[in-house]
Amino acid sequence: MIFQHEVVASHIPFRLMNQHAVNDPIKLISMCPTMDLLAVCTETNSVWVARWFNALEKIWTLPAGKHANDKVEALTWRPDGKVIALGYSSGAIRLYNVDKLEMIHELFPPPIDSQQSFNSITSSAVNFLIWVQENESDNKNVNEQQINYLSTHPVQRYLPKLNTIPRAKPISNLLGNINESYEDELEDEPSNLIDLLIAGDASGNLHLSAKIIKASITPDLSYIILFVRASYTSPVVISKTSKNDRLVEVILNTGLLHTRKNEIRTLSQTYTTIKYLTEYIFEGFEQIKAEYENMKSNAKIYIDKFKLVLLENNANSKLSAEFVHFLATGKPSSLLQKYLEMHLTKRGLKDWESKGQKSFEQIREYIHHYVRPGCERLLLRLSTLIGYCKWQQKFKDLGLSESYVRSIIVYTECLVNRLENMLNAIDERYINFIEFHHWLQYEFDNIGLADHNQSQEAPPRIDISKVASYIKSSLHMDFLDNYFINPEEPAEIPLPNMLILRCNKMSTSTAYNVVNSVETEEFLDIIDNLIEGSEGTHLLFLDTRIVTQENQTFIYIAFCLSGTVQYSPPSLWVLRSSLKSDNERNSDPFNFEKSLDERTSEITFINLSNQERPNEYFRITDMQLFDDEKMHLIVTGINETENEVSSIAEINYSELNFVQVTGPYIIQVIEKSNRVNVVDQILDQKDLEKFTSLLVHQYRVITQFKPSKLTTNGARGLACILSEDKKRIIILDTNDQEDENEDNNDMMQFS
Template structure:
């Protein structure tokens, strides 16, 4: 029994010794650094993906960079070009992490980029320069939305899938490439509504459903937007702006807007937004299809017109070109001038055979695009517009959202007119292909005879009907029209398809001949038919591009009204000046600077974090406001004293330093990641990266309720101050003048940027640094020692006292050696 007591005592001593050993070890820095990089260009924005270990960076050169957490490895980069511009002014991720949105200063555009392949999926213009953006997702899941999703999937039974645009054309967008199967649904994402909120100068604030369709244009916000956040319950929008004055210093102001209409009508807003997003995508599809048609129509089609014009200007005879060709057709003889035109210009310089093949190939490509793309897209537009019209007739549900059945009917009519013009183009293409094919076949044989070459028997067969067909073509298309020279720079208009593909307001040079058309005559002579709303308007004198612009304008008008109505329903609930920016502020770009916003989905609160450097530089202020303005939830303001933030000072002395906050971002609902510097900064001391817990902040006194009639700086003395100790949740950033931080609480990572905007460090926030491994090794050795003693405790009863004493002495010796080796470490 004595042996057992001795071993138990020995085990307790060993455990106690291990605890002492651990306490003597130096305190290890928190967070593990996983990457560091010096970048060639200054970073203007850095935002973590909400779902993946990816961070998006926008630099001063206009590049959008995507980096992975592991060793901060670059995934891809999107370089600026003439289409995108060179200055990115804001950046945001879609909540599912599949699409990045960024805004451009040069072109005032917002671009949606696919994360997987760095492809531009969609873009749209904005009226003002976008200075900040926020992309949120509705947290509420409704059975109504689920049933709507199932109903939306049924559209595939009624609408065929849109044909992919051909790769061969440079204008083809990646969104409609052949590799993509369902482009619209990829942009729409989940059935739940997500909204991209844009903010800019002069109070510019707009909301875009699914990042594509504008559902609200807001008014009542003053200044330039610095930060904004739409609550996940859609009940309110918080906006922080900078209001500049000619006399006073710029003032930071907080606004809270009531968006309860969106929340109250969530199913209706989601239905309407998804239909409108389909329509917006189809308009882009139509536009790109028409652009592909323009590229398919080659300049070589104008060669015949140009050569004939040059022939008229250079020939010395008084005979017309039409008579020259008809004489060749009837008698098989050509004048010396016409023979020179045919044998020298058309054959040698252009290649007559090549010209005929190019014309036929171009017409065939345009014809396919009209049938398979323009008509398919137009039918889909009619389908979704008809569904919208049915929704608009349910006035109780959709009239408050601005859905107007009359405007939608006008849009349906405009699409019908576009379809009529596309059918007219098909008729012109079909007629031109027949005419040119017969004309080139006859002229090719005539040129072979002029050069005394062998003519194949199958080419030499030409009936009287074929001759009459060519004669009609020459009579109709080879008329000299000197009045065209001042207008188009040519005398002739043999080619009739290109005029439909010109984006001009002028009338068609050669409109279709409707003489003898029985339906046209009947329609013109019937007053009831002229006034009937069932017939689509027809524009016989206008090009396809012109009718397309009319259609786009009417549909845009249809889409804009809900944005105006919803925008007018959003009213300002709170407007509160926070602080003024001193003129002595450093010239660092205020792109990441406080204040920042956070939406707490659990408690339904908006958190606003800011500092007041002129009044209390060593304090960090947190204000929270309930997202539901109708709820009586406690909201107010607290201040955190940054003086006693650390449990010990950096150099180990008892007195802690005073700190000011450079940047702060919410790590999660209960933690704030901050970058701190000493109030009196010394060169040998690094700045601090810390995790600030918020539970102690709100566990103390009640929050200060602000008086909206007074400025915040006038009430600063009454704001309760809380003290927080960080324990070991902080780290000194050596050899780096840290300034900004970006965090991702889901992935447990943070990225710190230096004040020169080129030095970056990445940290994993839920583990200790590499030195922690040594500490774990020591504790592991201690566990081995404890485990080695357990068998002796189990077998003591069967052991003699002398043997037990020997074992105890051996165990004591091993412990001393272990302690000695640990002390050396």
């Protein structure tokens, strides 16, 4: 046995639940928090989700051509297991519904500041994603009235669904497909909880060259903890091929995200619905425009045929003038008669009438059944925002401006007014169009009867003034041009586009206010002189977890170091520090910074010695803080038979022998700080006897392959291990209380 075992340790190993092989090497893998699903990204940039309990059954695969030039760099699940988030090399983040394989949201990084320092990292690739939900126990004292005071107004609950727009393009930036999504589907159940998706890239905006490598968040969303590698110039280590870093913990106060989370959640739901409605209006307006262009092109086909007659007869005239002469005299000119008999024909006339009539009806339908109801629904949502604007106590700090919301209402009302005018114009032109074709059809028939010396039929009841009006103003079917393009200001943004821009600006204003309320509360300098070259100290792995125990919140940081003589052999460290509660901060706000500087942290050093070969040490391949007590490690060592053995081991990190160190420190400019970092403080004490040797609670030797990566699901007691060749995985049940003889039917309860 190469591990030192606890006396009370369970000898039941991690139970093997399944093992699978894949064709392409796996780059990223994540376990669903609620179901027996795996989300996988291969090194060929193929993304798929599969069931793992029996055979590895893929339930969907992202199409290969989807964002082909944008590589997936990070992925994570929403806490309810219904949505996965993908982070890309371009900095984009895309959310996919697992059930429907549709993109439900797409986020893009802001443009890089042209004045950014030349030595800063400009890469915007998303290198980590974390999706958390506020702990429900943090809201147990919130009564039902507080939970529901911002819920959807009852009137909105009884509104009918918006009609599906025919031939509408997918709204990929929001809902995937407008034909399958409705406004009421965007409504969540009234709740006081909020989800938070945190993404990080290599361009940490911390006024230093920093790479965010890990993040966590407190259960009540009051703090975000980042771990960054901050570059600096080392006076000790000088190497042309090395890069000197320090590992820094940064604690951010989330500001409005914590103090106004109910209001933010309500606004985000309202903004999402408004986004849907503006896209719905835009798509409807585009369909109106497309049908109008189709009506114009059909009319142009028959008008252009008259131009052929003019060319054939070397004549100069206009079709409208010929029709007016025909209407006034009752006899067509030779040019018009040739056009009617040889080019338009009676069948062509009926086709012109049929297509034109269909276009008129289609445009009316788009306005009546789609765009105008969408505008009315949008006005209702905007009026709700007006009510929020008047609630200064709750919404003043969230960037919601009553005057700005009213300006969007004015734009929406202008669009409604324009739609009404369009309807009036369409109704008038439609009547004239029908009268024109009835007259022309009658005259067409009379021409045929005259050719055969037959008596003419009695003229139908036709309004000659409407026929004349149509010939004069609508023959080319261009009577709606002014509703789409303002001839006085052709560069003017169309109203539907303006609605989208202004609504996006409104939601962005709230987002900026929330982001700007996040403040750096403290730094903790963990270790200096991290080197990415051939010399110095290497940070191998790092994981973090926030644990709440008896109304006190602790930050646990586990990391592994190796490299120089100072940190050789490889060592495993666990740092524990506490966070101030809201009550502690509010009790003495003036001495808060002082109290931070006087706070203490605790740290432990875990000796990775091999029990069978005392002069040798384990090598850690991967590690994760599994839950609030247990840490899982993939460790490799040499046994007494000179064979290399890899195992998954479990230790209780919360009960390790911690030693107190001073800090954390308030460091405004890290490069100028002369503080001693946490790790160096411990090494300077030269008292490593106080620290803990590796004491394993349970372990299992991995015989299937040589492991390389560990992925865990602490909520369901599962661990997934990836092979070194990245083509094989095993899934283990880490619950040491289960019966070894439990059958597969009971194991299915994990689903």
